[in-house]
Amino acid sequence: MRAMDRLVLQELSERPRTTGEVAELSGITEGEVLLQLRELNDRVKTLLGYENDPITTTAGGTWKAEGVAGLLRLNANVELEVVPKFLDPSTSGWRTDFFLLAVLVRTGHLLVHDEISAGTQDRGDLATLIARSLLNLHSENERRPIRSYRRTTSSDFAIDGDVEWESLVLPDPDGFEVSRLELTRRNPYNATLAAAVATLIPEVSDVDTQAQLRLLGRQLAPQSNPPAVFPPLPVRHRGWQQAYDLARLVVEGLGLNLDGGAFTGPGFLLSTWSAWQSLCEEVVRRALPNHKVVGQMRWVLGHRGVQPVYATPDITPLRGTAASLLLDAKYKTRVGRVPSISSADVYESVAFLRASGAATMKLLYPALSAPDQLPLGEWKSFDEVKIDELSITGYEVQVQGLAQAGGFDRLVAGARAALQPSLEPAANATQTA
CATH class of the missing domain: 3.90.1570 (tt1808, chain A)
Structure with missing residues (x-):
């Protein structure tokens, strides 16, 4: 799989010859790049309620971002890291500053005890930083897994649960229809965590982080799709709140929705x-x-x-x-x-x-x-x-x-x-x- 090319834009700073650079990296014409940029602007405007395009371009191919920051996917080969004007893209710590700001703004709390470990921030890109933080939060709580009661229905000749009495007269070939109330890890909370893991795996550039995400995905499986409306986490599982909130951000804001082979989902971004x-x-x-x-x-x-x-x-x-x-x-x-x-x-x-x-x-x-x-x-x-x-x-x-x-x-x-x-x-x- 070809590695994703990332271009860095500083908010309010002009980046010359960007249209041509994106065209060369993507193997398409400059006209197609401008069409993709228009689609990206439309997605961001819809998401943030903006009237004007957040990323503008000139006839000479210079790009400038205003009003947004974060990770934006332009196409299958190129994504943009837009740095807020008050952070310095030449330093290694801007991503951790932005990430902490994003989580604080979107969830109302600080992440990882008001700091992010040095080992996490040295990974080199925003998606990997998000993934490492999610892995760390899961590791802190994995001894107290999120379990909830779930009504399941199955067919069996051994009756252990509430049997559907009609099936006693005419049982299915597989046995009697039995309903059970189980304490299980299959619930909307773990489904949200699993969906976040699946979203992050193709995004991260660090091989070790990818392997750990795949292992976590197997531990959480099987799960259904994440819920359309995220339910509040039960009080007894409040230790998972930060991991759950971060997973929700990933599912909501880093989703990869493919429509005819074109990327349509927003990135991890902020107004x-x-x-x-x-x-x-x-x-x-x-x-x-x-x-x-x-x-x-x-x-x-x-x-x-x-x-x-x-x-x-x-x-x-x-x-x-x-x-x-x-x-x-x-x-x-x-x-x-x-x-x-x-x-x-x-x-x-x-x-x-x-x-x-x-x-x-x-x-x-x-x-x-x-x-x-x-x-x-x-x-x-x-x-x-x-x-x-x-x-x-x-x-x-x-x-x-x-x-x-x-x-x-x-x-x-x-x-x-x-x-x-x-x-x-x-x-x-x-x-x-």
Whole structure:
């Protein structure tokens, strides 16, 4: 089987002569490549609800991705690894950072105790990284397999179970029809794990990982197809939650659906701006355990007739019912210019602050600088706007390296250090009152 060729695109960065390169690797014309790219864009737009193409191309064959990141299959020979703009594709750790971000955003929890083992991240591609993580999670729980009760029907002359009495008069050639209630591994949870394993086997490039996946597939067999709607995992099997969630992501997002020989399934991908917003919310929630952190809280800004007009900031930390500050996750920055808060963001921030009664707004942008210039977790202020008693500050937040040991803890500690000075005056005022 021919190895898959992978091309790396950095979000918002142009990659010259890509159309010709894909045509040469795939053995097709450039016109056919453009048709495949159009089909890929249509699939991603449908999946993420986008209006514009996430991957654009010029007449000269230059490609640029915007708004998406992850693993995308273009055809049977070529797939694209699209790197978020705030991660560095020249480093070996960007895949683990992206993978941790993807699982956190899609499942709401961190994977493998807030870090991914070094042996896993050195495997070299995103699909193999996903496979190694699934194998590790299964290994942690295989002594407590997922079993559930299942009603089975069979024919036998030895009666052990509930017999269908009509068959006593006219038994089948194979015996009496008997119904049993069995505690078995054949259930929708293991079927989901088995489907994820089957999906990953042809995707990974590491031979050792492929062999381990095949062994796991034999251990899980036989299983039926995964369910159309994934049932929640029973509480008694909560140790399997991370493995089950990851398997669901693979089945939903890395599926290989063939239609006339053409790849039609989406890849393991994220909406980058949505992922950034979810990451910021999770970090702030953990940094402020004494506050109720609410995402997309609606504040009444005014009225249109009798109907309220709402302002909805991304993140609102509450102490009681009052908000002393607001945060908004911003993704787009003005590339190539001195960083500053745009006028549109200033107007929007003022509306949020007026509606909520807060006086401080912090705008969070992903840092594009390297970790040696801005360490992991640190917030760097680059612009501030003051309007009467209102303060609006823009920050670059460094997230490169979040998958390393203790990386997420450093991200949370950096957020706590940056937020605490703005919260202390409110806390002191409450104590004085």
